[in-house]
Amino acid sequence: MKTFFYNKKNIALIILGILSICLHLFSTNKGLVEQYYSNGLYPLIGSALRRLTGRLPISIGDVLYTIFGLFLVIRLFRFFKKVFKKQLTKQYAKASIYTILFWFFFVYFLFNALWGLNYNRLGISSQLHLNPTSDYSTQALDSLTQTLIHKTNENRLALGEKIKYPNTTTIFNEAVQAYHNIEKKYPFLHYQNPSIKVPVYNTLGSYLGYSGYYNPFTGEAQVNTVLPKFVLPYVTCHEMAHQLGYATEDEANFTGYLAATQSEDVLFKYSTYLDLYRYANNELWFRDSSLAKENYAKLDTLVKTDLQYLRKYLLAHENPVERGTTYLYSEFLKANQQPQGIDTYNIVTAWLIAYQKKYKIL
Numbered sequence: 001m002k003t004f005f006y007n008k009k010n011i012a013l014i015i016l017g018i019l020s021i022c023l024h025l026f027s028t029n030k031g032l033v034e035q036y037y038s039n040g041l042y043p044l045i046g047s048a049l050r051r052l053t054g055r056l057p058i059s060i061g062d063v064l065y066t067i068f069g070l071f072l073v074i075r076l077f078r079f080f081k082k083v084f085k086k087q088l089t090k091q092y093a094k095a096s097i098y099t100i101l102f103w104f105f106f107v108y109f110l111f112n113a114l115w116g117l118n119y120n121r122l123g124i125s126s127q128l129h130l131n132p133t134s135d136y137s138t139q140a141l142d143s144l145t146q147t148l149i150h151k152t153n154e155n156r157l158a159l160g161e162k163i164k165y166p167n168t169t170t171i172f173n174e175a176v177q178a179y180h181n182i183e184k185k186y187p188f189l190h191y192q193n194p195s196i197k198v199p200v201y202n203t204l205g206s207y208l209g210y211s212g213y214y215n216p217f218t219g220e221a222q223v224n225t226v227l228p229k230f231v232l233p234y235v236t237c238h239e240m241a242h243q244l245g246y247a248t249e250d251e252a253n254f255t256g257y258l259a260a261t262q263s264e265d266v267l268f269k270y271s272t273y274l275d276l277y278r279y280a281n282n283e284l285w286f287r288d289s290s291l292a293k294e295n296y297a298k299l300d301t302l303v304k305t306d307l308q309y310l311r312k313y314l315l316a317h318e319n320p321v322e323r324g325t326t327y328l329y330s331e332f333l334k335a336n337q338q339p340q341g342i343d344t345y346n347i348v349t350a351w352l353i354a355y356q357k358k359y360k361i362l
Helices: 002-008 008-027 030-054 059-084 090-114 116-120 138-157 170-184 202-208 231-244 249-260 266-287 287-298 301-316 321-336 341-359
Strands: 212-215 222-223
Touching: 008 030, 008 090, 008 116, 030 116, 059 090, 059 222, 090 116, 138 231, 138 266, 138 287, 138 321, 138 341, 170 231, 170 249, 170 266, 202 287, 202 301, 212 231, 212 249, 231 249, 231 266, 231 301, 249 266, 249 341, 266 287, 266 341
Parallel strands: none
Antiparallel strands: 212 222
């Protein structure tokens, strides 16, 4: 036992374990997390990470994930090679257990220290004094959907019959400007040191089922730019919301809405209201399919054409791997304060209804 505690490797493991436990205990108090981490330490961490990675054109996070993936494959290959050759020893087994425990605690601590604690904050509901709840009527949901239909049609018509899409860099820059605009109204949405990237495995993202993601280890917002162009503005603002520490998907959706609709670019408004219409009317479908059908009929022909194009795109990229990654991500969300899993994205409708009720705007 004495030898165990004097071993430097074991001491490192014990320290990591203690730090991870302390971090977990801290995360159980949302008020402390909000005050000292989300509004204290994290803005410094997030800004510093974006400053480091934002100047580089390639996704540093994807490079690191690739290296780690290769490391994992090599270690697994060596392990199974020893199994087949019956060369497993107690020493090797102990070393393997140590490696697994070390990496578990290391990744857990790093993930939470760099960003993950934001899952346990009070969040934007506290900052805006909102109380989003799923206990709203079908009438309220339909009223929201009607508003979204009007705004979607209005902005689509303003774009003209054929949309002239800007390049990716312009979209990213405009997203940054949108956050600068919303900051004047809500100072806590201050955004600096942009780090918005196109993933290294960009096309692969469509087959894995993601439109974008945030890398908590590098502070980069990744946007799958092979998606239909009218989707990109809202996706970009959503991922930037994660960069600001809004970790849950419903919060990121709502924060992305706040920012994107403050853009002076009509494409940003259209992208946002179209996506929010999809969330609202899809939910309405499960409550009253007749109402949902009537709402769809109210969409402008140009909007319907865009939705049909998006549906064809998504269907063309459906595959068993995509369903598998969606399931795994859903389980990850459940493990991080989002019991609805992948359906957490849909809860943005509750936020919109609460916001519209309190502030009389949308």
